[in-house]
Amino acid sequence: MIQVHLKIQRYNPEKDSKPYFKDYAVECEPTDRVLDALLAVKGTLDGSLTLRKSCAHGVCGSDGMRINGRNMLACKVLIKNVSQPIVVEPLKGFKIVKDLVVDMKQFFEKYVAVKPYLINQETSPEKERLQSQKQQERFEDTTKCILCACCTTACPSFWSDPNYVGPASIVQAHRFIFDSRDQGGEERLNLLNQREGVWRCRTIFNCVEACPREINITRAIGEIKRDLLFKKI
Amino acid sequence: MFYKGKEGQWSWIFHRITGIGVLLFLAIHIIDTMLVGWGPEIYNKVIAIYRNPIFKIGEVGLFAAVLYHALNGIRIMIIDFVPEFTKYHRQIFYLEMLLFFLSMIPVSFLMLSH
Ligand code: HEM
Numbered sequence: 329m330i331q332v333h334l335k336i337q338r339y340n341p342e343k344d345s346k347p348y349f350k351d352y353a354v355e356c357e358p359t360d361r362v363l364d365a366l367l368a369v370k371g372t373l374d375g376s377l378t379l380r381k382s383c384a385h386g387v388c389g390s391d392g393m394r395i396n397g398r399n400m401l402a403c404k405v406l407i408k409n410v411s412q413p414i415v416v417e418p419l420k421g422f423k424i425v426k427d428l429v430v431d432m433k434q435f436f437e438k439y440v441a442v443k444p445y446l447i448n449q450e451t452s453p454e455k456e457r458l459q460s461q462k463q464q465e466r467f468e469d470t471t472k473c474i475l476c477a478c479c480t481t482a483c484p485s486f487w488s489d490p491n492y493v494g495p496a497s498i499v500q501a502h503r504f505i506f507d508s509r510d511q512g513g514e515e516r517l518n519l520l521n522q523r524e525g526v527w528r529c530r531t532i533f534n535c536v537e538a539c540p541r542e543i544n545i546t547r548a549i550g551e552i553k554r555d556l557l558f559k560k561i
Numbered sequence: 562m563f564y565k566g567k568e569g570q571w572s573w574i575f576h577r578i579t580g581i582g583v584l585l586f587l588a589i590h591i592i593d594t595m596l597v598g599w600g601p602e603i604y605n606k607v608i609a610i611y612r613n614p615i616f617k618i619g620e621v622g623l624f625a626a627v628l629y630h631a632l633n634g635i636r637i638m639i640i641d642f643v644p645e646f647t648k649y650h651r652q653i654f655y656l657e658m659l660l661f662f663l664s665m666i667p668v669s670f671l672m673l674s675h
């Protein structure tokens with residue numbers, strides 16, 4: 329066991345006028361995750377510390393937060409791999425509900441806006457809709473998204489324009505636009521072909537660095553930009 | 562706390578700073594050239610200010626800003642047109658930096674010794 333020092337941003341809108349940092353020290357194994365340290369703080373030092381988490385194994389996407397200045401999943405990063413004190417802040421650019429919990433309503437509204445479901449007017453075949461391996465590989469990368477919002481809230485274009493649809497929604501759109509079984513590509517491309525669609529992206533790559541699923545997000549955005557440029561006009 | 566972006570975030574910040582910087586220079590340059598309209602005396606007086614050695618360093622800075630902006634602009638366009646290269650964006654950035662410094666060494670020498 330080692331001593332782990334944390335510096336956590338706290339904010340309770342009912343009591344505090346603005347967010348502030350508070351220091352904590354807990355005992356953990358170096359191979360524990362940062363999430364374990366946060367839960368140790370909550371369990372042994374201050375039960376009012378508020379955060380989201382569920383699977384604790386990098387699957388559900390609920391514990392995205394800023395750790396030492398970079399977005400990541402608290403459940404995926406080992407204590408021994410980050411420098412101390414571990415500075416923990418909520419995702420940047422969303423309204424803070426309390427401590428590390430942010431309001432993701434608009435994030436999910438933008439997700440729904442890109443129609444993240446199969447659109448196909450043909451009568452469904454008796455069995456599954458077939459697709460070659462190559463056709464599957466075309467969009468395989470963007471199927472891995474867990475909607476943690478680490479990408480969107482790492483994006484300078486999003487910070488300066490909260491209406492930017494954001495990398496996460498573009499990843500979701502890409503997953504269907506390039507699916508050979510889907511016919512809704514045109515609708516989604518029209519939606520993204522706007523000032524606040526893919527053209528807000530400035531190829532800064534913060535999203536790619538932040539994505540815990542290692543999705544090449546900027547490439548997905550670039551492929552949609554290229555499609556819009558050469559196919560539509 | 563400032564978001565700790567890597568190469569991509571820095572390249573973008575410098576692109577914006579150099580873009581706005583060069584734009585500012587152009588604005589000033591247009592104004593000082595316009596002074597000719599008020600006669601050669603005023604013009605010569607103002608232009609004489611530029612003989613100050615500070616402006617020599619400033620000129621090197623201007624060249625550096627334009628060079629960085631142009632090289633980085635080309636990098637952005639390459640990535641825009643060939644999204645497959647996003648995988649190597651870091652390498653392309655370091656190549657760009659290498660070209661930048663290789664050009665800046667002889668250019669600063671020539672400009673400052675002139
Ligand atoms: C030398 C040739 C130049 C090239 C190849 C070039 C290239 C570019 C490119 C590709 C962008 C878009 C960046 C992005 O998508 O994020 C850009 C932005 C910009 N450029 Fe240039 N440019 C050049 C010259 C100039 C000059 C002479 C000025 C100033 C008068 C200038 C001012 C700007 C500004 C203010 C921006 C916006 C920066 C931003 O959005 O962050 N550029 N340039």
Ligand code: SF4
Nearest residue numbers: 483529530532533535
């Ligand atoms: S690459 Fe585009 S979407 Fe990703 S962080 Fe940069 S500007 Fe945002």
Ligand code: SF4
Nearest residue numbers: 473474476477479539
């Ligand atoms: S693309 Fe990556 S960072 Fe963005 S929401 Fe999906 S999993 Fe999270």
Ligand code: FES
Nearest residue numbers: 382383384389403
């Ligand atoms: S708790 Fe589910 S991804 Fe971290």
